[in-house]
Amino acid sequence: MKIFTSSEYFDEQLYLESGRILEGYTLAYETYGELNRDKSNAIVVFHALTGSHHAAGKYEGDSKPGWWDGLIGDGKVIDTTKYFVICVNILGSCFGSSGPTSQTKKGQKPLRMKFPVITISDMINSQMNLFKRLGINKAYAVIGGSLGGMQALCVGIEHPEFTDRVIMLASTYATSPWAISFNKLAMEGIVKDTRFQDGNYKKEDFEDIGLNGFAIGRMAGHISFLSPKSMQKKFGRNYVETDGLYELFGRFQVERYMEYNGQNFAKRFDPLSYLYIIKAMNIFDASRNKDSLSASLKSIKAKMTLVSFRGDMLFMPSEMETIRDSLKDLGRGERVEYHCVDSSYGHDAFLVEYDKFDFYIRKALDG
Amino acid sequence: MKIFTSSEYFDEQLYLESGRILEGYTLAYETYGELNRDKSNAIVVFHALTGSHHAAGKYEGDSKPGWWDGLIGDGKVIDTTKYFVICVNILGSCFGSSGPTSQTKKGQKPLRMKFPVITISDMINSQMNLFKRLGINKAYAVIGGSLGGMQALCVGIEHPEFTDRVIMLASTYATSPWAISFNKLAMEGIVKDTRFQDGNYKKEDFEDIGLNGFAIGRMAGHISFLSPKSMQKKFGRNYVETDGLYELFGRFQVERYMEYNGQNFAKRFDPLSYLYIIKAMNIFDASRNKDSLSASLKSIKAKMTLVSFRGDMLFMPSEMETIRDSLKDLGRGERVEYHCVDSSYGHDAFLVEYDKFDFYIRKALDG
Numbered sequence: 001m002k003i004f005t006s007s008e009y010f011d012e013q014l015y016l017e018s019g020r021i022l023e024g025y026t027l028a029y030e031t032y033g034e035l036n037r038d039k040s041n042a043i044v045v046f047h048a049l050t051g052s053h054h055a056a057g058k059y060e061g062d063s064k065p066g067w068w069d070g071l072i073g074d075g076k077v078i079d080t081t082k083y084f085v086i087c088v089n090i091l092g093s094c095f096g097s098s099g100p101t102s103q104t105k106k107g108q109k110p111l112r113m114k115f116p117v118i119t120i121s122d123m124i125n126s127q128m129n130l131f132k133r134l135g136i137n138k139a140y141a142v143i144g145g146s147l148g149g150m151q152a153l154c155v156g157i158e159h160p161e162f163t164d165r166v167i168m169l170a171s172t173y174a175t176s177p178w179a180i181s182f183n184k185l186a187m188e189g190i191v192k193d194t195r196f197q198d199g200n201y202k203k204e205d206f207e208d209i210g211l212n213g214f215a216i217g218r219m220a221g222h223i224s225f226l227s228p229k230s231m232q233k234k235f236g237r238n239y240v241e242t243d244g245l246y247e248l249f250g251r252f253q254v255e256r257y258m259e260y261n262g263q264n265f266a267k268r269f270d271p272l273s274y275l276y277i278i279k280a281m282n283i284f285d286a287s288r289n290k291d292s293l294s295a296s297l298k299s300i301k302a303k304m305t306l307v308s309f310r311g312d313m314l315f316m317p318s319e320m321e322t323i324r325d326s327l328k329d330l331g332r333g334e335r336v337e338y339h340c341v342d343s344s345y346g347h348d349a350f351l352v353e354y355d356k357f358d359f360y361i362r363k364a365l366d367g
Numbered sequence: 368m369k370i371f372t373s374s375e376y377f378d379e380q381l382y383l384e385s386g387r388i389l390e391g392y393t394l395a396y397e398t399y400g401e402l403n404r405d406k407s408n409a410i411v412v413f414h415a416l417t418g419s420h421h422a423a424g425k426y427e428g429d430s431k432p433g434w435w436d437g438l439i440g441d442g443k444v445i446d447t448t449k450y451f452v453i454c455v456n457i458l459g460s461c462f463g464s465s466g467p468t469s470q471t472k473k474g475q476k477p478l479r480m481k482f483p484v485i486t487i488s489d490m491i492n493s494q495m496n497l498f499k500r501l502g503i504n505k506a507y508a509v510i511g512g513s514l515g516g517m518q519a520l521c522v523g524i525e526h527p528e529f530t531d532r533v534i535m536l537a538s539t540y541a542t543s544p545w546a547i548s549f550n551k552l553a554m555e556g557i558v559k560d561t562r563f564q565d566g567n568y569k570k571e572d573f574e575d576i577g578l579n580g581f582a583i584g585r586m587a588g589h590i591s592f593l594s595p596k597s598m599q600k601k602f603g604r605n606y607v608e609t610d611g612l613y614e615l616f617g618r619f620q621v622e623r624y625m626e627y628n629g630q631n632f633a634k635r636f637d638p639l640s641y642l643y644i645i646k647a648m649n650i651f652d653a654s655r656n657k658d659s660l661s662a663s664l665k666s667i668k669a670k671m672t673l674v675s676f677r678g679d680m681l682f683m684p685s686e687m688e689t690i691r692d693s694l695k696d697l698g699r700g701e702r703v704e705y706h707c708v709d710s711s712y713g714h715d716a717f718l719v720e721y722d723k724f725d726f727y728i729r730k731a732l733d734g
Contacts, residue, residue, distance in 0.1 A: 234544075
């Protein structure tokens with residue numbers, strides 16, 4: 001499988017849901033496989049909160065492949081010998097697409113805290129411009145988990161002609177106050193960190209360590225990505241053994257896990273991008289601007305495949321079931337397929353336990 | 368009902384579970400009702416993480432009564448015309464009993480970060496010394512919720528002759544990694560706050576605002592005290608209306624709730640005390656020093672009343688059920704009563720929805 005990495009600059013205004021305008025923007029993206037002659041074999045993959053366009057394959061010298069390599073590749077469920085797969089770094093992120101700390105209009109300085117609020121709809125609108133430029137007027141399917149699932153749902157609702165197949169995993173139709181409250185910890189952690197300096201930090205100032213408040217916020221995220229059961233299984237009440245000699249009531253393994261993941265993440269991700277993306281997640285509500293969720297879902301033309309995970313503490317199965325039920329009430333029962341996967345990984349399952357759900361994706365693509 | 372507030376200084380060594388020794392200590396406590404002639408009508412109430420010995424009644428000029436005023440008082444379930452109720456501020460806390468920022472041995476400076484690690488067993492041992500001094504060799508009942516429930520269970524196991532009735536609510540036999548991970552956010556928040564200064568902060572430095580990192584840690588706590596359902600019911604996706612004019616995608620009500628509670632709490636509670644108490648909570652494991660939970664529970668002689676709350680995200684009903692099942696397996700089925708209360712308040716229910724569980728307490732006391 002060949003990885004093609006690229007980016008496109010759009011020297012045009014993007015009208016945002018907030019009413020503000022982005023004067024120009026860049027989108028970084030990656031593709032795998034070949035676009036066929038009639039450009040009908042494109043599968044759009046949407047990444048989650050902290051993912052990137054690097055969804056599959058390995059760059060030379062890398063030990064780890066892209067974040068959904070288990071699903072995307074030659075002969076895999078999302079078969080790159082058959083499909084042309086494209087994944088775009090979302091607007092607001094920090095991996096090459098325009099965000100608060102990168103360029104928007106060419107020649108302009110990064111907007112930092114003056115970067116406008118971005119919504120899921122805005123992310124999708126920008127990506128639609130890229131697909132158009134690439135000649136893709138219709139995708140064979142769109143698919144995403146978590147924040148990626150929100151994007152997939154948004155396409156189904158707001159661009160109903162764009163695809164016949166929408167696949168969303170571990171996601172929701174509207175971010176719950178429970179999920180918002182986890183994001184709140186990250187917002188507070190970042191904004192109140194003295195080194196954040198109202199968004200005017202220099203990356204060099206904390207390159208080696210990351211913002212502490214950001215690390216704490218990310219630790220909060222990791223609680224919501226796991227679950228009471230998955231933590232029990234993974235860590236129990238085990239202590240970190242190497243500390244045994246030094247500390248009588250030492251650190252628990254679950255504490256070390258959180259430290260490690262929080263701190264490492266704070267080094268590699270940009271705090272302002274994180275703020276803007278969790279804000280977009282918080283704002284997401286598929287029923288906004290409509291009378292009801294039902295009124296929104298009504299415009300969907302694609303066949304919907306919904307996969308939730310039992311024990312997902314961030315976006316609970318009941319939220320996906322609301323989408324299914326709402327579609328059923330609209331008489332679309334035959335156009336929606338719902339599966340709740342038994343998993344002990346919690347929300348993280350959609351990035352881990354491929355063998356428990358990949359056949360649902362296969363079915364959605366073959367059907 | 369008369370409130371009697373007092374404190375006792377113990378000019379003696381307290382041998383701690385860690386092997387360290389507290390050279391002296393003070394315990395603040397409150398009592399309601401009268402101790403009868405044979406001192407057989409005492410009910411010991413244990414407070415939770417951030418509670419105090421002020422469990423019931425109002426001080427002159429106060430608008431709010433003690434934290435369990437709904438249960439304790441003349442004619443109430445814990446009837447102060449009948450019982451002598453006592454509640455002791457736990458060791459490590461900051462409301463009058465010895466802790467990291469107060470005096471231990473008379474004339475000694477506060478130990479701050481040199482204060483020894485305290486366990487639930489240590490808290491109980493110190494309280495036992497107070498009860499002895501007051502002439503109470505046996506309590507009619509002991510009762511507590513959350514961290515107070517751990518104390519109640521500890522009495523049942525480690526001081527089996529002290530009472531015939533142990534009542535524990537919204538608690539567990541061992542703190543789960545899930546609960547530990549919420550506490551971890553508070554630990555990191557406090558310790559990494561630059562104004563914490565390795566525990567050598569001056570309260571004056573942040574009297575008006577509180578430590579930011581502490582506020583964030585407390586917000587994390589509030590997530591675990593509520594639940595997805597209770598948040599949905601309480602806040603939904605509602606925005607703070609007063610912000611409407613100023614911010615397009617404004618603050619959610621759940622965000623304001625967290626800010627308010629986190630910040631206010633950080634002003635009124637001591638960060639070092641919080642660190643020491645959540646450490647004690649993390650360490651709590653009723654099966655420690657024994658081969659199994661069963662081996663620990665075996666020593667219990669009291670009748671056990673266990674009350675859990677459906678939707679408690681901190682100490683789940685399944686954890687209380689483990690205690691019940693373990694007691695049943697020991698052939699103590701008739702000496703244990705378990706109730707899971709339907710509530711939409713999550714963990715907080717034991718401080719709120721009295722009418723949903725007070726009859727279980729009445730039954731335990733009358734039985």
